Amino acid sequence: MKSYSFAALLFLFWIFLSGHFDPLLLGFGVASVALTVFLSKRMNVIDHKSYPLHLSSKLPGFFVYIFREIIKANVDVITRVLGWRGASISPQLIDIPLLQKTDLGAVIYANAITLTPGTVSIELSKETITIHALTKEAADELLTGSMSNEISNRVFKQ
Amino acid sequence: MIIDILSWICLLAGGVLGIIGGIGIHRFPDFYSRLHAAGITDTLCAMLILLGLGLQAGWSIAAFKLALIFLFLFFTSPTASHALANAALHSGLTPKLDRDSRGAKS
Numbered sequence: 001m002k003s004y005s006f007a008a009l010l011f012l013f014w015i016f017l018s019g020h021f022d023p024l025l026l027g028f029g030v031a032s033v034a035l036t037v038f039l040s041k042r043m044n045v046i047d048h049k050s051y052p053l054h055l056s057s058k059l060p061g062f063f064v065y066i067f068r069e070i071i072k073a074n075v076d077v078i079t080r081v082l083g084w085r086g087a088s089i090s091p092q093l094i095d096i097p098l099l100q101k102t103d104l105g106a107v108i109y110a111n112a113i114t115l116t117p118g119t120v121s122i123e124l125s126k127e128t129i130t131i132h133a134l135t136k137e138a139a140d141e142l143l144t145g146s147m148s149n150e151i152s153n154r155v156f157k158q
Numbered sequence: 159m160i161i162d163i164l165s166w167i168c169l170l171a172g173g174v175l176g177i178i179g180g181i182g183i184h185r186f187p188d189f190y191s192r193l194h195a196a197g198i199t200d201t202l203c204a205m206l207i208l209l210g211l212g213l214q215a216g217w218s219i220a221a222f223k224l225a226l227i228f229l230f231l232f233f234t235s236p237t238a239s240h241a242l243a244n245a246a247l248h249s250g251l252t253p254k255l256d257r258d259s260r261g262a263k264s
Contacts, residue, residue, distance in 0.1 A: 081198070091254060115235075120194065130247075132190045134191055
C-alpha cells in the first residue's frame with residue numbers, strides 16, 4: 001500500500017523535474033521509478049520513519065511556525081552582527097532536556113534549533129541536547145522549552 | 159511590473175543579508191559564534207534570493223525547481239552546521255564563552 005503512494009509521488013516528482021511528455025522519456029521515468037521502488041522495498045526503507053506520510057497534513061502549520069522563528073532569530077543575530085544600539089554577544093554552552101519521545105521528534109527539534117540562527121545543537125544524547133547559543137537571551141528562550149512544546153503540539157498531536 | 163519590483167527587493171535584501179553574514183563571520187570571536195553568522199546566509203539570505211528568483215520565473219518548472227532547492231537547503235544546512243559543530247567539539251576546540259554563563263562545560 002505504502003509503496004504505491006511512494007511510486008506515485010516519485011513519478012509526479014519526476015514529471016515536475018523533467019517537463020517532458022514524449023513516450024520515450026516517460027518510459028524512462030517509469031523505469032527509473034520502478035527500479036527505485038524495487039530497491040527501496042528490498043532495502044526495507046519504506047516505513048513509518050523514513051517515509052512519514054502520516055505527518056504531511058501537519059507540515060504547513062509547522063512551516064509557518066518555523067519561518068516566523070527563523071525571521072525573528074535572523075533579525076536578532078543581524079543586529080548583533082552590526083552592533084546596533086550596543087548589541088553584543090554572550091556565547092553560552094548549555095544542556096537542555098530532550099523531551100521529544102520519538103527519534104523523528106528529536107531530529108526535528110535539533111534541526112529546528114540549528115535552523116534558527118543564534119542557536120546550534122552540538123551534541124545529542126538520549127536525555128539532553130547540548131546547545132551553543134550566541135546570546136544569553138537565546139539560551140534562556142530554549143531553556144523554557146517552548147520550541148519543544150510547539151513541535152510536540154504542531155507535529156505529533158493527533 | 160509590481161512583481162519585478164518585489165523580486166528586486168527580495169534579491170537585493172538577500173544580497174545585503176549575505177554581506178551581513180560575511181561581516182559577522184569576520185567580527186565574531188570564535189568558530190562557534192561564526193557558525194551563527196553563517197546561519198544568516200543559510201536561512202533568510204537564501205530564502206530571499208530564491209524567492210526573488212522564483213518571482214522572476216513565474217509559475218513554471220523553474221519555480222518548482224527553485225522551491226526544491228530551497229527545501230533541500232532547508233533540510234541539509236542545519237545538518238551540516240550540526241556536523242561541523244559536533245566535529246569541532248569532539249576534536250577539542252573549546253568555545254569562548256561569556257564569563258558569567260551558567261551550566262557551562264569545561
